[in-house]
Amino acid sequence: MATAADHVARVAAEGYTIIEAAIEPELVDALRRDLDRLEDELGVTPADNDFEGRHTVRIYNLLARGRIWARVPVHHAVLPVVEGVLDRGCLVSSLSSIAIGPGETAQPIHADDQLIPLTRPHVPIICNTMWAITDFTVENGATRLVPGSHLREEPPNPLELYDTIPAEMFKGSVLVWVGSLWHGGGANKTNGRRVGIAMNYCAGYIRQQENQQLGVPPSLVKTFPRRLQELVGYSVYNGLVGHIDKQHPAKVVLAENEGVDMVWDLLKK
Numbered sequence: 001m002a003t004a005a006d007h008v009a010r011v012a013a014e015g016y017t018i019i020e021a022a023i024e025p026e027l028v029d030a031l032r033r034d035l036d037r038l039e040d041e042l043g044v045t046p047a048d049n050d051f052e053g054r055h056t057v058r059i060y061n062l063l064a065r066g067r068i069w070a071r072v073p074v075h076h077a078v079l080p081v082v083e084g085v086l087d088r089g090c091l092v093s094s095l096s097s098i099a100i101g102p103g104e105t106a107q108p109i110h111a112d113d114q115l116i117p118l119t120r121p122h123v124p125i126i127c128n129t130m131w132a133i134t135d136f137t138v139e140n141g142a143t144r145l146v147p148g149s150h151l152r153e154e155p156p157n158p159l160e161l162y163d164t165i166p167a168e169m170f171k172g173s174v175l176v177w178v179g180s181l182w183h184g185g186g187a188n189k190t191n192g193r194r195v196g197i198a199m200n201y202c203a204g205y206i207r208q209q210e211n212q213q214l215g216v217p218p219s220l221v222k223t224f225p226r227r228l229q230e231l232v233g234y235s236v237y238n239g240l241v242g243h244i245d246k247q248h249p250a251k252v253v254l255a256e257n258e259g260v261d262m263v264w265d266l267l268k269k
Contacts, residue, residue: 008084015181089204108158113179126179150180204237239263
């Protein structure tokens with residue numbers, strides 16, 4: 001079995017890795033059932049644009065949708081790999097579902113950090129993961145990848161076509177990729193859905209894709225384990241970035257008193 005260090009090394013070299021059989025079958029099935037519940041309760045329908053997909057159902061802000069979702073960002077088989085790509089100061093950027101339906105066309109090839117104005121290539125600032133809630137195959141829309149493209153000096157042009165490979169994987173496996181990797185969802189030519197969970201992370205000094213502090217009620221965050229509280233943003237990066245009037249946000253908002261030292265507190269010791 002590959003170690004977390006092995007997966008981190010592959011991300012550095014190829015831009016992505018697949019953690020086979022990473023997620024417990026019972027958790028995968030429970031997540032699928034909850035997605036069915038949410039889709040029914042929320043009345044979610046496909047978007048009206050080609051990027052999100054006209055035959056694709058997406059549910060956003062999942063951390064606020066049910067307690068089971070708190071298990072996803074901190075999963076023991078995935079988070080260590082993400083921390084190796086970024087560092088332990090990383091944050092939850094977004095948690096959403098992507099169900100590619102029959103008849104969906106291929107998503108434009110893009111990079112997840114494409115809108116961030118940095119010279120390329122650059123250090124990893126985004127590390128995203130896709131949990132396979134169903135099998136991912138060439139036929140049902142497995143994510144398309146351009147290996148090594150994270151090392152190029154330019155982002156892709158979403159209007160152009162590129163040579164790609166499919167990230168085929170069995171239900172319960174997890175695709176991990178760095179934000180600069182060129183990729184896109186595949187076309188679904190089957191009669192069934194390709195269902196995935198997009199569990200995305202960013203460096204602690206980067207703005208999150210979904211506003212976790214406003215999107216997830218503090219009363220709910222108080223019930224999270226401490227590591228998940230840190231991941232959604234009740235933390236500071238390197239003892240400084242993200243403070244509230246020189247105090248740790250977990251202390252100010254969540255009344256936490258352990259592990260809330262700031263850089264100036266550490267300098268006193």
